Amino acid sequence: MKTIIKIAWRNVWRNKLRSGVVFASVVMGIWAGLFVVSLSIGMMDQSKRSTIETQVSHLKIHAKSYIKDEKLVNDINPETLVELRKLLADEKRIKSTTERTIVDGTVTTAHGFKNVKIVGVDPLVEKTVTTIYDRLDTGTYLNKVKNNPIIIGRSLADDLKLDAGKSVNLSFITADTTSVSIGFKTEGVYSSGNGGFDKGIVFVKQDDLNDLLMTESAVHEIAIMCNTIEDAGAVVDAINAEFTDIEARPWNVVSPELGYTDEMMGTSIMIILSIIIFALTFGIVNTMLMAVLERKRELGMLLCVGMNKRKVFTMIMFETVFLSLAAAPIGLLLSWGTISYFGAYGINLMNVEDAMYQFGYDPMVYTKLDASVYGIITLMIMIAASISSIYPARKALKYNPAEAVRAI
Numbered sequence: 001m002k003t004i005i006k007i008a009w010r011n012v013w014r015n016k017l018r019s020g021v022v023f024a025s026v027v028m029g030i031w032a033g034l035f036v037v038s039l040s041i042g043m044m045d046q047s048k049r050s051t052i053e054t055q056v057s058h059l060k061i062h063a064k065s066y067i068k069d070e071k072l073v074n075d076i077n078p079e080t081l082v083e084l085r086k087l088l089a090d091e092k093r094i095k096s097t098t099e100r101t102i103v104d105g106t107v108t109t110a111h112g113f114k115n116v117k118i119v120g121v122d123p124l125v126e127k128t129v130t131t132i133y134d135r136l137d138t139g140t141y142l143n144k145v146k147n148n149p150i151i152i153g154r155s156l157a158d159d160l161k162l163d164a165g166k167s168v169n170l171s172f173i174t175a176d177t178t179s180v181s182i183g184f185k186t187e188g189v190y191s192s193g194n195g196g197f198d199k200g201i202v203f204v205k206q207d208d209l210n211d212l213l214m215t216e217s218a219v220h221e222i223a224i225m226c227n228t229i230e231d232a233g234a235v236v237d238a239i240n241a242e243f244t245d246i247e248a249r250p251w252n253v254v255s256p257e258l259g260y261t262d263e264m265m266g267t268s269i270m271i272i273l274s275i276i277i278f279a280l281t282f283g284i285v286n287t288m289l290m291a292v293l294e295r296k297r298e299l300g301m302l303l304c305v306g307m308n309k310r311k312v313f314t315m316i317m318f319e320t321v322f323l324s325l326a327a328a329p330i331g332l333l334l335s336w337g338t339i340s341y342f343g344a345y346g347i348n349l350m351n352v353e354d355a356m357y358q359f360g361y362d363p364m365v366y367t368k369l370d371a372s373v374y375g376i377i378t379l380m381i382m383i384a385a386s387i388s389s390i391y392p393a394r395k396a397l398k399y400n401p402a403e404a405v406r407a408i
Contacts, residue, residue, distance in 0.1 A: 053130060063247075091238065167185050
């Protein structure tokens with residue numbers, strides 16, 4: 001067996017050009033495959049984190065009636081709210097909470113109008129749950145303008161040609177069907193990274209909104225950040241076990257598309273890697289088949305002098321495996337270095353910022369790849385190399401020794 005292995009290794013490097021082409025193909029295939037996967041994971045992970053930090057939090061609590069019909073009157077019952085606050089204060093898995101008042105309304109300027117959700121927040125408390133305050137393109141976060149400040153999204157600002165310091169008119173209907181139309185001053189313009197969210201959500205002070213709604217403290221939504229995202233499920237179960245008129249929902253239920261994307265990530269990785277390996281397999285098969293055809297006379301002589309077909313088959317299999325595995329470590333090392341670098345410094349896609357923004361991605365993308373993926377692709381390469389060697393090896397076994405030695 002040692003002799004067969006030595007012969008196979010030497011055969012790999014007899015034709016350096018041919019072996020070098022395959023070697024380079026395997027290296028570049030591994031690098032390209034892992035880099036594309038890491039880029040996809042980085043974008044998805046960044047989008048997930050951004051969505052959780054700006055929109056859905058780890059979990060949200062609403063009145064069951066509000067989930068069915070998002071009307072102003074379907075707020076959380078005051079008595080339930082008192083008991084809920086006690087439970088949330090005692091729950092050690094919760095890091096921070098914020099209460100919101102929400103009403104449907106219209107933002108109007110001289111350049112047009114847009115239907116939006118008006119979200120009343122306590123600015124200081126809201127900062128502990130969301131990162132909107134840290135995503136302002138211009139202006140400040142509900143702490144400078146004294147009378148009726150408002151924070152609007154970048155998409156909405158572009159549509160209505162607004163900027164910090166300009167006035168808008170908010171219109172909405174109170175619980176007793178009274179129509180309210182009042183001026184607000186744009187204190188800041190935020191960019192959450194999601195164009196749809198930025199176009200449909202505006203933030204005002206909760207006290208200002210409740211005064212206009214002529215209610216003391218209507219709470220339609222409680223957003224919660226846990227110590228870790230994994231704690232969300234347990235906290236949801238604890239809350240739902242205590243109350244019947246409200247419902248807590250984790251981030252993947254509040255935003256099903258986000259949960260689906262997260263679930264599909266593993267499948268997507270395997271599909272991309274399988275496509276890359278499948279393409280490499282054809283390249284390896286083609287190269288080894290050419291090597292077998294070129295060495296027809298040599299293989300015929302080996303069969304004539306007593307090398308049995310099993311040893312010839314084994315030799316060609318070893319050649320194929322050596323050719324693949326010799327390139328794999330370099331491909332993996334190159335991938336690791338590239339992914340680590342761009343994972344630390346990011347890839348600036350500012351030239352397509354608008355397109356990224358509309359699809360909910362930040363223009364600065366950081367690559368990310370779990371260490372287990374390197375092991376998975378190494379195993380896939382070994383399997384692919386073994387499979388690739390079968391056809392060329394079987395082709396060699398079909399040679400007639402007497403005819404093969406006379407081949408030119």
